Amino acid sequence: MHVIRPYGDTMDDGKVQLSFTLPVSDGARGREAARKLVLSWGFKDCEVVHSAPLSDEFSFYVAYGKTESSVDYDAMVADQASADASMTMDEVNEYIRREIGRKVVVVGACTGFDAHTVGIDAIMNMKGYNHHYGLERYSDLEAYNLGAQVPNEKLIEFSAKVNADAILVSQVVTQKETHVHNMTEFIELLEAKGLRDRFVCVAGGPRIGNKLAVELGFDVGFGRGTYADDVATFIVKKLAEKKRL
Amino acid sequence: MRTKLHLPKDRVDYARQLARKISAPVADFMDRHSSVTVERATLRLAGADGANADGIPVPNLVVDQIRAVDPVLLEDGATIRYVNALVKSxxxxxxxxxxxxDGFNVMSLPLGDRAAIEEKAAELxxxxxxxxxxxxxxxxxxLEEFRDRNHKPLLYLIVATGNIYEDVKQAKAAAEQGADVIAVIRTTAQSLLDYVPFGPTTEGFGGTYATQENFRIxxxxxxxxxxxxxxxxxxxxxxxxxxxxxIAAMGALERLDMMLNDSMYGILFRDINMYRTFVDQKFSRMINAHAGIIINTGEDNYLTTSDAFEKAFTVLASQFLNEEFGFRAGLPAKLQGLGHAFEMDPTIKNGFLYELSQAQMAREIFPEHPLKYMPPTKFMSGDVFKGLAMNTLFNFVSKATNQGIHLLGMLTEAVHTPFMMDRYLAVENATYVMNSMEDFYDDVEFRKDGIIVRRAHDVLDQTISFLEEVEAIGMFDSIERGLFAEVKRPKDGGKGFEGLVNKGPDYYNPFEENLKRELGLVK
Structure with missing residues (x-):
């Protein structure tokens, strides 16, 4: 048992910083409403330290609350794709040569109407992101980045054509659950074509978790803070595992 | 304007000459072609509006009716058939x-008296x-009545709820908080639709449909x-x-004041056919120029897809090209909101000095242009506190270099579409920074051999080398070979190619003729 609470400046003081908007005009009554709201969330103590009008009908609050709630840290199970540390680019290339013995083909796209290439580019483009080279730079990978607004149908068709080992589906827009819809359609299409087992299916995006992705039928989901090395490591290990079966 | 960077005037002039040479063959092509959307825009100016029960807009119905009889007929322009139907009926x-x-086909009427058609068209x-x-x-x-009431630079905020009525609430709040410019971001799918939806809309993804009714609301x-x-x-x-x-036509009719409008963005970042894009951008810019609409160009996109330090020259090169294509469409400098962005990796040593240098460089090379400066997005993260700090530096550079249009950065850029309070914090940050350094621009100069000055000279040199390369290869081939933004776009590939139209010997477009007259583009 390892009980933890938020830490302000003293162990277990339970201090939490909050900011939010209320659909009322700014003033003493609004601040009282903000304080009562915070207390209603179970905080034992609340100080509204700042308020400001956003318009005649909206106001902004900054508040500090004190919570007595705690969790047992030892009982936590993280939603992570892999507990192991990812290999570097060179290690991945070496692993492919040793364990797979041919080039690994990866196709990626941002699907549906989602126009954001930033995620798939960070993972795939030569340059990569934040000093982690993208998959296009890997000598033992053949990477195709189809860009954004790619229909699921087209992505699957292309992947089959180039004999892909893995398909990366990027989803950035999550408004109105479009990502769930898109990802579900992708897996259903693959299954309808009897192609699901042919590919390692990877989902990614700032608000994609491994849990969600696996629930929707992907092999894995990568969220915020993922680099190409993480994705490449997962794909090649999965392929080696499949090969051994 | 007093120079702080001492950029050699002959080199800047030379870069402009290169842009003129590069765009010349493209301009020839543009003059000889129209497109389905140019024709539809013309019909919209004539008054064509509304949609059928399936939601197909009237301008599309007319163009489709003409093409269905014989695709070659569109080489005469669509206006003549629409006006003919007005005259005859x-x-x-x-x-x-x-x-x-309701199903009436304009092609069911034979062409009538030419003089009557021309008279009616002149009236329209x-x-x-x-x-x-x-x-x-x-x-x-x-603007005259409320002069000196806007911020300098103009503070620009985006709303994006998908529902025009919800957008209105957010936009009014944003304006009351201090925004000078409100942009209604479009639903993600719209750029690839070959029609403009009709009427007010309440469902969009990551944005709201651009429709004429939404503009009006x-x-x-x-x-x-x-x-x-x-x-x-x-x-x-x-x-x-x-x-x-x-969209330019709709905006002109409903008094929009700015339009995002880039000569090459569609080609590079949306995979729209290059010929189609060049033809479309010209006509859209003529309309914008006539309506006094400030365009905002999309150079920031070069930096979000490539490295902002290494590829700084692609921004300046694109600015020269956008400027030249703008001039060719009759768009004066004061309506050219050329774009650039604060997108360098925040871990780069002296990154702030480089950003300051490049923003000042844009200011000095394009002195009359209301430059559009874009905030950090690529290196924004879930650390909203760091994000706020990055936006503060961005605000500083913008004011220090006297930018024209300042798109406010959101501390939650990497987290979600902005909450109302995120916009408030952005305005608060910007007004704090900008007030506290009101006269910084006039008061501070840069060391002649310092990092800031040297950086601008380097970027200008790299830009000129790049433009020389493009000039030698030719614009269309340069795009095909991937010289811009590291993407290769085949000449006859991309979306919308089939919508390109040759202008026949009898091409008739009195609206285009009028625009050319108004803009002084007739020789």
Whole structure:
């Protein structure tokens, strides 16, 4: 048992910083409403330290609350794709040569109407992101980045054509659950074509978790803070595992 | 303007000459071609509006009717058939629109007396042109009435709920918080639609459909705020994608004040056919110029896809090209909001000095242009506190270099579409920074051999080398070979290629002729 609470400046003081908007005009009554709201969330103590009008009908609050709630840290199970540390680019290339013995083909796209290439580019483009080279730079990978607004149908068709080992589906827009819809359609299409087992299916995006992705039928989901090395490591290990079966 | 960077004038002039040479063959091509959306934009200026029961807009119905008889017929332009139907039926524009939406085919009427058609067309040209001029005069009047009430640079905020009525609430709040410019971001799919939806819309993803009715609703709402705040609020939308000129036409008719409008963005970042894009951007820019609409170009996109330090020259090169294509469409410098962005990796040593240098460089090379400066997005993270700090530096550079249009960065850029309070914090940050350094621009100079000055000279040199390469290869081939933004676009590939139209010997477009006259583009 390892009980933890938020830490302000003293162990277990339970201090939490909050900011939010209320659909009322700014003033003493609004601040009282903000304080009562915070207390209603179970905080034992609340100080509204700042308020400001956003318009005649909206106001902004900054508040500090004190919570007595705690969790047992030892009982936590993280939603992570892999507990192991990812290999570097060179290690991945070496692993492919040793364990797979041919080039690994990866196709990626941002699907549906989602126009954001930033995620798939960070993972795939030569340059990569934040000093982690993208998959296009890997000598033992053949990477195709189809860009954004790619229909699921087209992505699957292309992947089959180039004999892909893995398909990366990027989803950035999550408004109105479009990502769930898109990802579900992708897996259903693959299954309808009897192609699901042919590919390692990877989902990614700032608000994609491994849990969600696996629930929707992907092999894995990568969220915020993922680099190409993480994705490449997962794909090649999965392929080696499949090969051994 | 006093120079702080001492850029050699002959080198800057040379870069402009290169841009002129590069764009010349493209301009020839543009003059010889139209497109389905140019024709539809023309029909919209003539008054074609509405949609049938399946939601297909009347301008599309007319163009499709002509193409269905014989694709070659569109080489004469679509206007003649629409005006012919007006003359022959004696219908008003409104009545004809309703009939077309109900299934009437303009091709069912043979072409009548040419003189009668031309007379009717002249009347329609005058009517739309007067409406656009009235809009322009109204804007000028309000800007004069509320002069000195806007921020410098103009503070630009985006709303994006998907529902125009919800957008109105957010936009009014944003304007009351201090925004000078409101942009209604479009739904993600719209740039690739080859039609403009009709009527008010309440469902979009990551944005709201650009429709003429949505434009009207937002304009009316912002006009109310203008009176209340005693500040003119500029309304912005996106004349980009497959319907560039139609959206420009709608914006001109509904008094939008700015349009995102880039000569190459669609080609590079949306995979729209290059010929189609060049033709469309020209006509859209002529309309924008006539309407006094400030365009915002999309150079920031070069930096979000490539490294902002290494590829700084691609921004300047694109600015020169956008400027030249703008001039060729009659768009004066004061309507050219050339874009650039604060996108360098925050871990780069002296990154701030480089950003300051490049922003100052844009200011000095394009002195009359209302430069559009974009905030950090690529290196924004879930650390909203760090994000706020990055935006503070961005605000500093913008004010220190006297930018024209300042898109406010959101501390939650990497987390979600902005909450109302995120916009408030952005305005608070910007007004704090900008007030505290009001006269910084006039007061501070840079060391002649320092990092800031040297960086600008380097970027200009790299830009000139790049433009020389493009000039030698040719524009179309350069795009095909991937010289821009590291993407290769085949000449006959991309979306919308089939919508390109040759202008035949009898091509008739009195609206285009009028625009050319108004803009002084007729020799």
């Amino acid at each position: 004696g219908d008003s524009v409104e009545a004809l629109n309703v009939r077309i939406a 040209v005058l009517s739309s042109s007067s409406r656009i001029k009235d809009n322009r005069a109204h804007r000028d009047r309000k 937002m304009r009316a709402a912002l006009d109310e705020v203008c009176e209340k705040e005693k500040r003119y609020i500029l309304l912005t939308n996106y004349a980009s994608g497959l319907c560039m000129p139609e």
